[in-house]
Amino acid sequence: MKVSNGVSNSATDETRHEGLDALLPDVFAADCASRGILEHVVSRWGVLVLASLLEGTLRFSALRRRIGGVSEKMLAQTLQTLERDGIVLREAKPVIPPHVEYSLTPLGRQAAHHVWTLAHWAESHVPQVESAREAYDEKRA
Amino acid sequence: MKVSNGVSNSATDETRHEGLDALLPDVFAADCASRGILEHVVSRWGVLVLASLLEGTLRFSALRRRIGGVSEKMLAQTLQTLERDGIVLREAKPVIPPHVEYSLTPLGRQAAHHVWTLAHWAESHVPQVESAREAYDEKRA
DNA sequence: CGGCATCCAAAAAGATACTG
DNA sequence: CAGTATCTTTTTGGATGCCG
Numbered sequence: 001m002k003v004s005n006g007v008s009n010s011a012t013d014e015t016r017h018e019g020l021d022a023l024l025p026d027v028f029a030a031d032c033a034s035r036g037i038l039e040h041v042v043s044r045w046g047v048l049v050l051a052s053l054l055e056g057t058l059r060f061s062a063l064r065r066r067i068g069g070v071s072e073k074m075l076a077q078t079l080q081t082l083e084r085d086g087i088v089l090r091e092a093k094p095v096i097p098p099h100v101e102y103s104l105t106p107l108g109r110q111a112a113h114h115v116w117t118l119a120h121w122a123e124s125h126v127p128q129v130e131s132a133r134e135a136y137d138e139k140r141a
Numbered sequence: 142m143k144v145s146n147g148v149s150n151s152a153t154d155e156t157r158h159e160g161l162d163a164l165l166p167d168v169f170a171a172d173c174a175s176r177g178i179l180e181h182v183v184s185r186w187g188v189l190v191l192a193s194l195l196e197g198t199l200r201f202s203a204l205r206r207r208i209g210g211v212s213e214k215m216l217a218q219t220l221q222t223l224e225r226d227g228i229v230l231r232e233a234k235p236v237i238p239p240h241v242e243y244s245l246t247p248l249g250r251q252a253a254h255h256v257w258t259l260a261h262w263a264e265s266h267v268p269q270v271e272s273a274r275e276a277y278d279e280k281r282a
Numbered sequence: 283c284g285g286c287a288t289c290c291a292a293a294a295a296g297a298t299a300c301t302g
Numbered sequence: 303c304a305g306t307a308t309c310t311t312t313t314t315g316g317a318t319g320c321c322g
Contacts (some may be wrong), residue, residue, distance in 0.1 A: 025267050027260045028189060030210030035272050038263040042183035044295090048169060060304055069171030076305060086273025097303040098302080107269055114259045119168045121255055122179040126166055128248055129178050129283055132227025185314095201284055212316055217285060237322075238283040 040085055041111045042118075045070055050104070050112035051114040051119050053088065057103040087111055145155050181226055185261075186211055186219040189243070191253035192260050194229065198244040228252055 025034045038047055048067045051056060058066065065077055081101060082088035086110035093099040104112055160188060168175050181187055189208045199207065205216055220243060223229035228249035232241040245253055 015195075025264045027192065027264055028207060028209055031273065033267045034260070034264040037267065038188060038260060039185065039251055041263070042188065042259065044180065047179065047183065049170065065167060068169055072305075073297090074295065084277045085270045087270075094303090095297095096302085098305080100304060107266065107273075110262065110266075111259075112242045113260055114255070117258065118183065118252075118255045119175070119179055121251065122182065123168060123173075123175040123209045125248065126178065127250075129226045129228075130174065132248070133225055136225045136227075141244070182312080212315090213285080215315065218315095225289075233284085241284060 006095065016098070026101060037085060040081050041087065041115060043081075045074050046082060047076070047115050049078055049082065049088070049102075050108065050115045051105045053102060054112045054116055057101050060100050060102070063102060066067070178226060182228070182256060183220050184219065186215050187223060188256050188260060190216070190219055190223065190229070190243075191249065191256045194243060194245045194249070195253045195257055198242050201241050201243070203245060223249070230233075 007064065014054065017136070025032050027034045027038060029035075029132055042051060045067065049069070052063055052066045060075070060079075063079075064070060064072065079088055083090050089103050089105050089108070090103045092104070093101075150161075157254045167173050168179060170176075180189065186208065188206065189211070193204055199222075201216070205211060207215065208216070219233050220231065223233050224272055227246055230244045230246050230249070232242045232244070234242075
């Protein structure tokens with residue numbers, strides 16, 4: 001991809017990440033495709049869809065019940081985006097009434113694992129963040 | 142409000158991807174505070190701010206140059222949110238012209254590490270995702 | 283330089299109704 | 303059941319101007 005654009009990405013760059021590849025498509029570049037992928041998986045509902053499907057295959061309505069507050073529209077949209085990116089697998093059985101199952105592709109399982117780690121981190125640091133917020137708010141009251 | 146205090150929270154278990162029905166402060170619950178934290182951290186610019194600051198302390202303008210496409214307004218907004226959450230540390234030197242440095246708190250370094258992992262994953266899977274998209278688009282053309 | 287306030291355009295999200 | 307279509311509301315983001 002774009003390793004040759006304006007934003008210094010070459011080897012003579014300042015301190016890069018120790019040990020991590022410095023020669024990839026760059027999320028910092030505004031036009032890099034990795035930004036788009038990242039956006040999809042960490043989107044508001046994308047995170048929760050991936051975390052849900054990590055538990056196993058789910059139907060549309062089950063997914064909707066699992067994820068508190070998601071609208072039918074946003075769930076459908078999120079699933080389509082992730083399906084297109086090869087992260088979620090959609091299997092529709094041609095019966096009436098419709099029966100559609102969603103699961104993770106191998107690629108999706110990788111993403112979901114990372115996303116889950118993040119979600120879990122957030123869950124376990126709620127108290128710390130809340131006390132930080134109190135301190136912050138008090139300091140400017 | 143939140144079930145964050147007192148309830149089964151201190152389970153810092155990393156590998157429980159199955160059968161997690163009603164066990165912890167739950168990102169799946171619409172009203173759980175962890176959702177908010179997660180949103181801040183994985184927000185469009187939040188991800189990139191954290192990844193940038195992982196490389197070291199940066200000034201406002203340096204951050205802006207580092208992150209392609211971010212506007213002044215959104216950068217300021219993102220930094221404030223993360224500062225309030227105790228993730229980013231802001232240090233303003235009372236000189237003219239102003240000199241403000243941003244860095245990560247210990248808490249922020251944790252978040253940034255997870256976020257970086259995700260960003261790196263996205264970067265390294267651009268080709269796979271792009272070919273998945275082609276296949277998807279072709280199948281419905 | 284590092285903001286903040288304001289205004290405006292655009293995109294995302296929600297509610298609702300309808301369909302195969 | 304699993305969506306789509308349409309409409310409205312909300313949120314987001316960019317541009318601009320001002321200020322310490």
